[in-house]
Amino acid sequence: MKTKNIGAGITPPENKCEDNKCPFHGKIKVRGRIFVGTVIAAKMQRTATIEWTRRIIIPKYERYARKKTKLKAHNPDCIKAEDGEIVKIMECTPISKTVNFVIVEKLGKEKGFIQKKEALESSKKPASEKIESKEVEKEESQEDNKSVV
Numbered sequence: 001m002k003t004k005n006i007g008a009g010i011t012p013p014e015n016k017c018e019d020n021k022c023p024f025h026g027k028i029k030v031r032g033r034i035f036v037g038t039v040i041a042a043k044m045q046r047t048a049t050i051e052w053t054r055r056i057i058i059p060k061y062e063r064y065a066r067k068k069t070k071l072k073a074h075n076p077d078c079i080k081a082e083d084g085e086i087v088k089i090m091e092c093t094p095i096s097k098t099v100n101f102v103i104v105e106k107l108g109k110e111k112g113f114i115q116k117k118e119a120l121e122s123s124k125k126p127a128s129e130k131i132e133s134k135e136v137e138k139e140e141s142q143e144d145n146k147s148v149v
């Protein structure tokens with residue numbers, strides 16, 4: 001299968017694939033907006049969730065606010081982006097109800113992505129820490145009893 005050149009300064013991937021919904025080897029046509037973001041979930045088959053932050057101006061306070069944008073993009077077999085990778089996505093003809101973007105290029109790994117993810121997961125588990133502290137209290141009280149006897 002021939003590798004199509006999709007233009008817009010994007011270098012086609014070295015790999016080839018049989019994916020029908022690939023912009024380089026399939027029938028999908030790309031046009032429109034281009035974004036750069038980080039892959040935060042690539043577990044779905046040939047679909048990845050991309051997230052990036054953007055700044056918006058709040059005129060009332062003359063300040064910037066950071067906002068996150070999340071969207072789903074098709075992950076072709078010849079690109080196969082993984083969690084934590086920075087990718088370029090491009091708008092395309094709708095692939096499904098929620099997917100109308102496709103990953104067209106990999107730009108490298110985001111530094112500290114794994115650490116960030118681990119920190120997020122450990123912050124979600126406060127319950128186990130509570131149990132541990134309770135056990136410590138019990139032990140201390142037993143020792144107190146012994147010393148009295």
Ligand SMILES: [Zn+2]
Binds near residue numbers: 016018022024026077
């Ligand atoms: Zn392909």
